[in-house]
Amino acid sequence: MxxxxxxxxxxxxxxxxxxxxxxxxxxxxxxxxxxxxxxxxxxxxxxxxxxxxxxxxxxxxxxxxxxxxxxxxxxxxxxxxxxxxxxxxxxxxxxxxxxxxxxxxxxxxxxxxxxxxxxxxxxxxxxxxxxxxxxxxxxxxxxxxxxxxxxxxxxxxxxxxxxxxxxxxxxxxxxxxxxxxxxxxxxxxxxxxxxxxxxxxxxxxxxxxxxxxxxxxxxxxxxxxxxxxxxxxxxxxxxIGSPEMNILDAHLSVDGNARTVTLLGGKSRLPESKLSVHGTELAIKLGLRPENVLVNASDEKDVLWIDCEISHIEYMGSEVFAYFRVGDSTITSRLPASQATLVSSLKRGDKARIGLQLLHSHLFDAETGVNLNSTH
Ligand SMILES: Nc1ncnc2c1ncn2[C@@H]1O[C@H](COP(=O)(O)OP(=O)(O)OP(=O)(O)O)[C@@H](O)[C@H]1O
Ligand SMILES: [Mg+2]
Known part of the structure; x- marks a missing residue:
């Protein structure tokens, strides 16, 4: 033993x-x-x-x-x-x-x-x-x-x-x-x-x-x-995770069961989740893995769309990392190289539209950084 x-x-x-x-x-x-x-x-x-x-x-x-x-x-x-x-x-x-x-x-x-x-x-x-x-x-x-x-x-x-x-x-x-x-x-x-x-x-x-x-x-x-x-x-x-998770300053409003998140000038209802939050208005950090950031895609449910500029593209072989600038923030997206038409259309300096899949977001306390989903 x-x-x-x-x-x-x-x-x-x-x-x-x-x-x-x-x-x-x-x-x-x-x-x-x-x-x-x-x-x-x-x-x-x-x-x-x-x-x-x-x-x-x-x-x-x-x-x-x-x-x-x-x-x-x-x-x-x-x-x-x-x-x-x-x-x-x-x-x-x-x-x-x-x-x-x-x-x-x-x-x-x-x-x-x-x-x-x-x-x-x-x-x-x-x-x-x-x-x-x-x-x-x-x-x-x-x-x-x-x-x-x-x-x-x-x-x-x-x-x-x-x-x-x-x-x-x-x-x-x-x-x-x-x-x-x-x-x-x-x-x-x-x-x-x-x-x-x-x-x-x-x-x-x-x-x-x-x-x-x-x-x-x-x-x-x-x-x-x-x-x-x-x-x-x-x-x-x-x-943990490469490229790193996107972690963005955001604001959360809680009204009964309804939760609204505001970030990067956009606003969206948050999907149902087991949040343990106190108070009705709070500053949070919203985390989203690069694979959960869509690019120039068609509308989907629970996605917050943001207009931005392409700042950099990295070709990794089987996948592509695309970096976008929104105000002072940079957001990373990870795309399979199999999306060839999309990938080849991405040019540095061009405007683009990225979709944050809020269903996959992680919410953290803005001050302590602790995950607000109460599984820990
Ligand atoms: N003999 C020592 N006296 C004082 N401080 C020490 C001593 N040895 C290590 N430290 C300090 O203890 C901390 C932990 O050191 P440690 O070597 O365990 O880190 P580590 O995680 O293994 O780092 P690395 O990835 O660089 O190997 C560091 O801040 C280091 O400066
Ligand atoms: Mg060591």
């Missing part, structure tokens, strides 16, 4: 800086969880506290049923993979993989069989007699993962392991690591993974659940689809 439980965990560095503020969460045995957030939000600090490489200021950390706040790293059943791989340059791959196990005093046959098993799993058997300097970035990264695997840890800790790789290799390693997690589960050896990244695409594609952090506080801990479809606040809404 290797769940990881954080109970009111805080971290104050010796210089007095509070990097982590009373974090609570439980990662289940065998679960793949991603910690994501911008630089400095304390992802590495949290991971290093779990590994035992950083002291815990207050709160309780459990791995399985055991409180491990003061346990040395080697007694925690966790193995960490770092961004810079940290391979020993003077040792061949085989020795890099075996080194930790020899230190533990495991018998030679056991060491050899674990090294071979890991090498097979990661398809690095042919590299065992090379030195790290003779490996590509992706191969080095696989060796670094192998060094964690041979320890048969209950918990894998990854700190931005792919950030030194180019985009293509990053995408294939992403798949490999998630497959590895599933393979181990299928083989009856489930391992818990805590994976740190600042890349929301990596987070969304790899995590069974994702913990979004900002300045040492959890913003939302949820499945990828919940983060995308029901973001807890404007921070999560803009962090």
């Amino acid at each position: 290797a769940s990881v439980t954080l109970n009111k965990i805080a971290k104050v560095y010796p210089n007095g800086f509070k990097a982590v503020h009373d974090i609570d969460f439980k990662i289940n045995d065998g679960e793949f969880v991603v910690l994501v957030g911008p630089s400095g939000c304390a992802k590495s600090t949290l991971l290093r506290m779990v590994a035992g490489l950083e002291s815990i200021t207050s709160g309780e950390l459990k791995i399985g049923d055991k409180v491990v706040n003061r346990a040395p790293p080697k007694d925690r059943g966790a193995a960490m993979v770092f961004q810079n791989y940290a391979l020993y340059p003077h040792m061949k791959v085989r020795e890099n993989l075996a080194f930790g196990l020899k230190l533990q005093g495991l018998p030679k046959e056991e060491v050899n069989s674990r090294v071979l098993d890991a090498a097979k799993l990661l398809e690095i058997e042919t590299l065992l007699d090379r030195f790290p300097r003779q490996l590509s970035g992706g191969q080095s990264q696989r060796v670094a993962v192998g060094r964690a695997i041979v320890k048969k840890p209950q918990v894998f800790l990854f700190d931005e392991p792919l950030s030194n790789l180019d985009a293509k290799l990053r995408a294939s390693m992403r798949v490999r690591i998630t497959e590895l997690h599933q393979q181990l589960k299928a083989a009856g050896l489930p391992c818990t993974v805590i994976y740190v990244t600042h890349d929301q695409i990596e987070a969304m594609t790899m995590g069974e659940r994702i913990c979004v952090l900002k300045e040492g506080r959890i913003q939302q801990f949820d499945t990828p689809s919940m983060l995308y479809n029901q973001p807890a606040n404007t921070f999560v809404a803009s962090f």
Whole structure:
């Protein structure tokens, strides 16, 4: 059993800086969880506290049923993979993989069989007699993962392991690591993974659940689809999804069951939703994903049409991102490239008409940024 439980965990560095503020969460045995957030939000600090490489200021950390706040790293059943791989340059791959196990005093046959098993799993058997300097970035990264695997840890800790790789290799390693997690589960050896990244695409594609952090506080801990479809606040809404969600200043009037939204000089009735609002007039932020912004289309129900100017077009291959200017705001629309006639008609500087599909809008408190749909 290797769940990881954080109970009111805080971290104050010796210089007095509070990097982590009373974090609570439980990662289940065998679960793949991603910690994501911008630089400095304390992802590495949290991971290093779990590994035992950083002291815990207050709160309780459990791995399985055991409180491990003061346990040395080697007694925690966790193995960490770092961004810079940290391979020993003077040792061949085989020795890099075996080194930790020899230190533990495991018998030679056991060491050899674990090294071979890991090498097979990661398809690095042919590299065992090379030195790290003779490996590509992706191969080095696989060796670094192998060094964690041979320890048969209950918990894998990854700190931005792919950030030194180019985009293509990053995408294939992403798949490999998630497959590895599933393979181990299928083989009856489930391992818990805590994976740190600042890349929301990596987070969304790899995590069974994702913990979004900002300045040492959890913003939302949820499945990828919940983060995308029901973001807890404007921070999560803009962090998850690419291109970013459009977030516009708006005004909401509530009159009995009728709700009217005013934004960008337009006004429209809002479709039925489970809004929890107090007061009859309030300032809000209205969020709309780029895929919910129509361009020059025919009228549809629950759409607010706005006249604007095309400021920029980006061709991405299978889709097109179009940017529109309305007063001081920029609104992004994402269009499938299959709408070829429409796409080819869009020219920078031309006038256009965009349709905001209000049925898909997210409403946030203007001051706190909290989602006003009461599902949280
Ligand atoms: N030894 C330290 N002493 C004081 N403050 C520190 C120390 N180490 C980290 N910090 C601060 O704690 C905060 C969290 O740092 P941390 O390295 O955990 O962030 P991160 O989310 O991993 O960022 P990145 O994405 O850049 O790796 C930052 O504001 C950082 O400056
Ligand atoms: Mg970090």
